[in-house]
Amino acid sequence: MDRGAQSAWGDPAPTDAARFGVVNLLDFDRDALTAFCERLGEKPFRAVQVFRWIHQRGADDFAQMTDLARSLRESLPQHGHIVAPPVLSEQGSADGTTKWLFDVGGGDAVESVFIPEADRGTLCVSSQAGCAVNCRFCSTGHQGFSRNLSTAEIVGQLWFAEHHLRRSLDLPAGQRAIDNVVMMGMGEPLQNYGALLPALRTMLDDHGYGLSRRRVTVSTSGVVPMIHRLRQDCPVALAVSLHAPDDALRDQLVPLNKKYPLGELLDACVHYLGAAPRDFITFEYCMLDGVNDAPEQARALVRLVRGRVACKVNLIPFNPFPQSGLKRSPRERVAAFADVLQQAGIVTTIRRTRGDDIAAACGQLAGEVQDRTRVAERRSRGTIVLAVEKGARA
């Protein structure tokens, strides 16, 4: 488990404990907050009150929690605080998308994106500073990996965005700004599982954000053992970054495929569906000109998934960035690819690009990450070895 992921009383997120001598209550799901309150000699219902103040009302000061006994309000600051990562910048797109850059310390910053739509508000949340998976078409992957985020840093993105938007949009009391969360920002969430799990539980908790399991999506590049763990612990909607119809190509685009090839990945998806809140897996497929976008590759994709795993395919126009050496597939080629899938009875969507003008579109999130794995340097020397491949299989 990640160091920053510990959330039980007595084993707090070490960064905050070390820096401030107190724990960050954003690190706690409700069970952990209950344990924290019990250590202070308080009844479990106090944890519910505090949890609601923090997540439903956006409180960051115990003095605001007027239904707590004054003695508790006065003693809580000695033991805990409520601190989201500071916002370094906010950028608004012409299409209404908003991107925030959060400072997570040590020279690292991560990004979150709010995408308003007619029927919902979606927040795309980051789980790591950088990413070790190093997908070829991904700006985050090109930066290398710095560290896992703590639960507080993951939940803090939602906490800040929800309450900031409620204020800035002047929403009526009780109306949510965000009712859909996708773990599709920077990082591979299933490689930060220890911190992810309490964050997901807080999102789903009726005393927290009260999101439905269908409206929280974990997107993974295919960390098979952790797909099984997620099924067992907290089965939310699952999206899988597929991007290729065969192992040879996927090995190049998503190097994690060498560890967990397509056969194993699809088996894990089928198993996941037994507990999933939706009756399909979403396969993300980034359309790369001349790489994975030929009609024959669409037919290979049909042969791969049809009759094997219930799925929806989401075709994503590639968002080019300078170092990738890749190009976006022409619109007609994307349409032809979609047509092959649809003719075969596979529900297929083409993602509308949002936030292009502020580099907030899919795969463009880069933050500012100190590349402690020196991925970029090793790539330029042609000697890249994936950090993730060194990890033991769970």
Ligand code: SF4
């Ligand atoms: S696509 Fe996701 S898993 Fe792949 S490098 Fe980017 S952030 Fe990491």
